[in-house]
Amino acid sequence: MEDILSRLKSGPVIVADGAMGTMLQAAGLPTGMSPEGWLLENPKPVRDVHQAYIEAGADMILTCTFGGTRARLEHSRLAEQVSEINRRAVKIAREAAAGRAYVVGDIGPLGKLLAPLGTFTYDQAVEVFTEQATALAEAGVDGLYIETMSDLNEMRAAIQGVHQAAPEVPIFATFSFDRHGRTNMGVRPEQAAETLLSLKVDAFGANCGATLEMTEGAVAKMHEAAPHAPLIAKPNAGKPHMEIEQRKVVYDATPEDMAEYARRFVALGARVIGGCCGSSPAHIAAIARAVT
Amino acid sequence: MSEILKQLQEVVIAGESDQAQELAAQALEADIAPLTVIENALNPGMEIVGDRYECGEYFIPDLVMAAEAMKAAMRVLDPALKARQEQRQVLGTVVIGTVEGDIHEIGKSLVATMLSAAGFQVHDLGVDVPPVEFVKRVQETEANVVGLSALLTTTMLNQEAVIEALEEAGLREQVKVIIGGAPTGPEWAQTIDADAYAENANEAVERVKELLGV
Numbered sequence: 009m010e011d012i013l014s015r016l017k018s019g020p021v022i023v024a025d026g027a028m029g030t031m032l033q034a035a036g037l038p039t040g041m042s043p044e045g046w047l048l049e050n051p052k053p054v055r056d057v058h059q060a061y062i063e064a065g066a067d068m069i070l071t072c073t074f075g076g077t078r079a080r081l082e083h084s085r086l087a088e089q090v091s092e093i094n095r096r097a098v099k100i101a102r103e104a105a106a107g108r109a110y111v112v113g114d115i116g117p118l119g120k121l122l123a124p125l126g127t128f129t130y131d132q133a134v135e136v137f138t139e140q141a142t143a144l145a146e147a148g149v150d151g152l153y154i155e156t157m158s159d160l161n162e163m164r165a166a167i168q169g170v171h172q173a174a175p176e177v178p179i180f181a182t183f184s185f186d187r188h189g190r191t192n193m194g195v196r197p198e199q200a201a202e203t204l205l206s207l208k209v210d211a212f213g214a215n216c217g218a219t220l221e222m223t224e225g226a227v228a229k230m231h232e233a234a235p236h237a238p239l240i241a242k243p244n245a246g247k248p249h250m251e252i253e254q255r256k257v258v259y260d261a262t263p264e265d266m267a268e269y270a271r272r273f274v275a276l277g278a279r280v281i282g283g284c285c286g287s288s289p290a291h292i293a294a295i296a297r298a299v300t
Numbered sequence: 301m302s303e304i305l306k307q308l309q310e311v312v313i314a315g316e317s318d319q320a321q322e323l324a325a326q327a328l329e330a331d332i333a334p335l336t337v338i339e340n341a342l343n344p345g346m347e348i349v350g351d352r353y354e355c356g357e358y359f360i361p362d363l364v365m366a367a368e369a370m371k372a373a374m375r376v377l378d379p380a381l382k383a384r385q386e387q388r389q390v391l392g393t394v395v396i397g398t399v400e401g402d403i404h405e406i407g408k409s410l411v412a413t414m415l416s417a418a419g420f421q422v423h424d425l426g427v428d429v430p431p432v433e434f435v436k437r438v439q440e441t442e443a444n445v446v447g448l449s450a451l452l453t454t455t456m457l458n459q460e461a462v463i464e465a466l467e468e469a470g471l472r473e474q475v476k477v478i479i480g481g482a483p484t485g486p487e488w489a490q491t492i493d494a495d496a497y498a499e500n501a502n503e504a505v506e507r508v509k510e511l512l513g514v
Contacts, residue, residue: 033453037454039455040401119405120406121406125360189356191359192359193361194359194361248483250483252487255457256453257453257456
């Protein structure tokens with residue numbers, strides 16, 4: 009495949025994958041089991057999700073390592089398996105991709121407030137991100153993808169961790185804008201764009217988010233603040249609601265809705281487009297048709 | 301209102317812990333009763349913080365810092381209350397936790413902090429809390445409110461399991477149950493017979509006050 013950075017710069021839009029967590033939940037992820045823990049015991053569902061996205065047209069898949077930092081894994085008593093889990097996840101993604109898609113190592117938030125709001129320090133954060141990024145990079149990824157961040161400092165810590173672990177690996181970075189057009193920690197899209205530009209990440213943007221509209225608004229503001237930057241849009245499939253009778257959560261955006269937004273994201277400078285919570289291979293297929 | 305109380309309210313709103321502590325001490329030196337300080341500076345300050353959060357002017361860091369400033373002031377006021385054999389009015393007792401199988405912490409802890417700042421006695425059981433633990437702690441604390449957080453489409457079913465466990469233990473009449481977390485919503489609250497749903501920490505305080513009529 010073409011080098012990911014040159015594709016980002018001048019090739020066709022990169023179609024990224026959709027949700028992993030909600031797909032695994034639908035595939036029977038036992039309650040209380042983390043996707044990372046399941047991956048160790050039973051890699052098939054994870055591999056199936058990757059394959060389904062690639063068959064739907066994804067050019068880029070994210071490893072099943074959103075909760076793959078020590079800070080998250082310790083809740084499922086897997087803190088000593090950070091390296092093994094992250095390496096295994098890359099291997100599974102690589103096998104599923106079979107040279108048809110870029111594999112990027114997924115890095116999610118720590119689930120803790122950093123000091124002074126909480127007790128976890130910035131330096132501790134850098135340390136746990138470095139540990140995860142090291143394992144992902146050593147296993148051989150095409151990039152590292154830091155996502156669903158709300159706190160600018162935590163994003164800085166993650167980027168610093170990635171730089172320390174793997175200075176040459178391309179970095180993708182996205183915030184979740186879910187409150188009045190800002191992150192729940194109050195970060196404005198333009199502020200995020202300026203910071204990420206200064207930290208020299210290769211592409212940045214918005215994922216998750218409250219609604220498609222809010223993510224679109226955030227991407228528009230980032231585009232205004234950084235008109236030449238390759239942007240990322242990886243929103244939820246709209247908003248969740250409960251189908252009461254089936255006791256099942258459904259996200260309300262159809263594949264066609266996501267495709268319509270994908271076209272708008274392209275117009276706003278997005279070079280990587282995919283889905284987050286609630287999206288499925290059907291959504292990604294519609295996005296792929298819309299942008300290629 | 302005295303100038304000191306006005307300033308104290310302002311520094312709580314601004315989340316300045318050191319100044320809040322200092323001004324609370326000044327208020328006591330000026331012979332202002334500790335309960336007056338709470339009712340006329342701290343409580344209204346936190347209400348303004350809640351309003352600003354609601355309208356999108358304030359975000360999580362502002363809530364946390366304001367609650368910290370309030371706590372700093374209370375560290376000065378608590379001994380004074382004790383010395384006068386007075387108590388801050390306790391609005392209710394809340395047992396709160398993230399349900400079994402779910403390790404999401406930030407939202408639940410924020411709700412606990414805001415309820416505590418609003419004058420509730422809060423027992424935070426942490427994350428991944430089994431139903432039996434909620435039941436046990438409700439019995440021990442004679443709580444009148446239970447807060448259940450769930451952030452996953454799978455674990456939200458465990459909010460229902462806690463409500464059933466409370467029923468089986470004969471405690472359901474004693475407590476109001478409030479739920480929250482990203483995939484949940486008012487319809488889900490209704491489905492599982494919870495008494496309320498709150499979208500965020502500020503709303504949680506409002507709903508719990510409504511539920512208890514305080």
